[in-house]
Amino acid sequence: MTGFKKQDAKRKLAVLVTAMFVVAVVFLTISCKNKEKAIPVSPPGYDLNKPVKYKMPEDLTEISGFAFHNGKNDSVYAEQDEEGFLFNLKLGDKKASYTKFAKSGDYEDVAICGEQVIMLKSDGTLFTFPFSQVRSKVVSNVQKTKGELPEGEFEAMCADEKSGLIYVLCKHCADEKTSKSSSGYVLKLQPDGTLKQTGSFVIDVKEIERLVNKKRVPFRPSAMAKNTFTNEWYILSSVNKMLVVTDANWKVKNVYPLSVTIFGQPEGMAFDNQRNLYISNEGDQLSAGNILKFSFIK
Secondary structure, eight states: OOOOHHHHHHHHHHHHHHHHHHHHHHHHHHHHHHHHHOSSSSSSSSTTTSSSSOOOOGGGTTEEEEEETTEEEEEEEESSSSSSSSEEEEETTTSEEEEEEESSEEEEEEEEEEEEEEEETTSSSSEEEGGGTTTSOOOOOOOOEEEESSSSSEEEEEEEEETTTTEEEEEEETTTSSEEEOOOOEEEOOSSOEEEEEEEEEEEHHHHHHTTTTOOOOOOOEEEETTTTTTTTEEEGGGGGGEEOOOOTOOOEEEEOOOOOOOOOEEEEOTTTTSOOOEOOOOOOOSSEEEEEOOOOO
């Protein structure tokens, strides 16, 4: 090989090495930026990829909401979205007992506040009755509240037992003109068992979009629960498999994606008094409904 050819080969090799170095730097820069923007897998204290699964009895294939009494996980109080029944069972039971509180309808969530049970219908109608009657065949003292919530569709409700307030989130409400925010309402139990609206709040959907780095995120709350140990609100949006966490004043703190293989149709959520998180999934003709337990990691 002549001297000229050797110099040309060295020059080409130098160009190639330089190009490879530039490509590597660009790749590392992009990777670092992506890592900076990556959404955390699970909220602090939980691993959403490692649940304990409890299959629901056939009556609760379409479980759409559940609650604990005083945070005790020894019994679950659940409902499904077709019949006016409140079911009660222990996790792992193959059968559930129930009490009838109303006619058939599209019931979406249940909350227990003190010694009162509150049932939410999808049109915003609320039914309240004493917890002492949850193991009766038929509830004899039901209070019906209608007109305290705006026209719309509702699936998410939670009771804050410390304040005695009930919180309800719109899945889609007629008074929501844009997709920039999601409306919520605060209700207070009255002495006669009915509920009165005492306030409202808003969740900034634009902040959710910023955190997930996407435009036009369809935020449709399907369940909500309060982590009383951190004073954070946990909100499920089943349609796009996401868990949104806000502070006590509803400011969005983070958004967590949910695995489609674990969360088929997440519709219910609650915490027990040991900080464990529970999320329920509706089943279908091929699979049973379930409640997933995510133990608190100390």
